[in-house]
Amino acid sequence: MSKFWTKAVREANPYIPGEQINQPNLLKLNTNENPYPPSPKTIEAIKEATGEKLRLYPSPTMDSLRDAIGDNFNLKRENVFVGNGSDEVLAFSFMAFFERGSTIKYPSITYSFYPVYANIFEVLVDEVPLENDFSINPENFFDAPGGVIFPNPNAPTSLYLELEAIELILKNNPDNIVIVDEAYVDFAKSSAASLIDQYDNLLIIQTLSKSRALAGLRVGFALGQADLIEALIRMKDSFNSYPVDRLALAGAEAAIRDVSYFKEVTEKIINTREWTVKEMTKLGFDVLPTQANFIFTKHAKYNGEKLYEQLKKANILVRHFKTKPIDEYLRITIGTDDEMKRFIDYLKEIN
Ligand SMILES: *Cc1c(COP(=O)(O)O)cnc(C)c1O
DSSP: OOTTOOHHHHHOOOOOOOOOOOOTTOEEOSSOOOSSOOOHHHHHHHHHHSSGGGGSOOOSSOHHHHHHHHHHHTOOGGGEEEESHHHHHHHHHHHHHSOTTOEEEEESSSOTHHHHHHHHTTOEEEEEOOOTTSOOOGGGGSSOTTOEEEESSOTTTOOOOOHHHHHHHHHTOTTSOEEEEOTTGGGSSOOGGGGTTTOTTEEEEEESSSTTSOTTTOOEEEEEOHHHHHHHHHHHTTTOSOOSOHHHHHHHHHHHHOHHHHHHHHHHHHHHHHHHHHHHHHTTEEEOOOOSSEEEEEETTSOHHHHHHHHHHTTEEOEEOOSTTSTTOEEEEOOOHHHHHHHHHHHHHHO
8 A cells, every 4th residue: 555546556456366376287277268278270360470570550440350250159359359258358348338436236145356457447336146056047147237248158157048048138128238247158059149130239259268279379359240349449548558459359350260170079068067067076066067168166164265175285276156056066177088087086085
């Protein structure tokens, strides 16, 4: 604290990301990163973009990447906004669509960046309780004049909300924005992107950090009808005209265009996830029905925090949240087959 701090700095309540520990033999299952490398075409494209041209600013309109993303979702460039990671896209969305002093709705258990943004952008929050099984009851999100935001699948619960339920939320908020954060949707049944033509109040946010193995590149995007995208562009251009650099633009476009690699990696992770859930269930763990690249689980015999500590001592890093009612749970990222086998073997050892 210093006398130079403004009220905004004093009252900021920054997000705490998962630990990034670098040590040999660490099994890192704590930040939902992809265990596989990015597409070789991505690396190639970044290498190609690394050169003399770096003296030039990147494209402020990012047309080429927006076209690639548009093609991928059967949408147009006008329906795509790109930012420096989806966290930044979320920040622009809070700025663009949530009026200062209004009250927004999000689930009581959800991505812990939302309260951080609500605080910094001065919007109030009506936290919507989840059902006992942690599922979202769409009715609780009807008539939300300040707007709605939730991840699908939700984090850290891993639960997926069916598109029919999302449509109910959209239909019951005709004059309010509904933001669906699809960070994990590539590991789930389907994206709500197909609904964009029908709903002018729907904004979808996705990231290349999880399913496309590019957490280090920092690229995220939003999909929506053209006037919503225009709002985000107005915010971006009032803040930073070039949030995505040349290397990231090149790498991201190659990643989006390499559909077969993306499908192969995503399928592998889903298969490993199903195996992991089966093995953990056999060991007596209660695993929530996941459609993400992580599981959310507890065990009647173990205290969540103690098991987290014990795993950490064994060089296995998972995520534990101290807040009730999820403090008995661990969030565990799905790694490779070998990594998950090592994890399960350790659980068998201590069980
Ligand atoms: C990982 C994650 C993000 C952020 O992704 P970046 O693009 O890496 O900033 C956003 N929302 C949720 C729910 C996430 O889990």
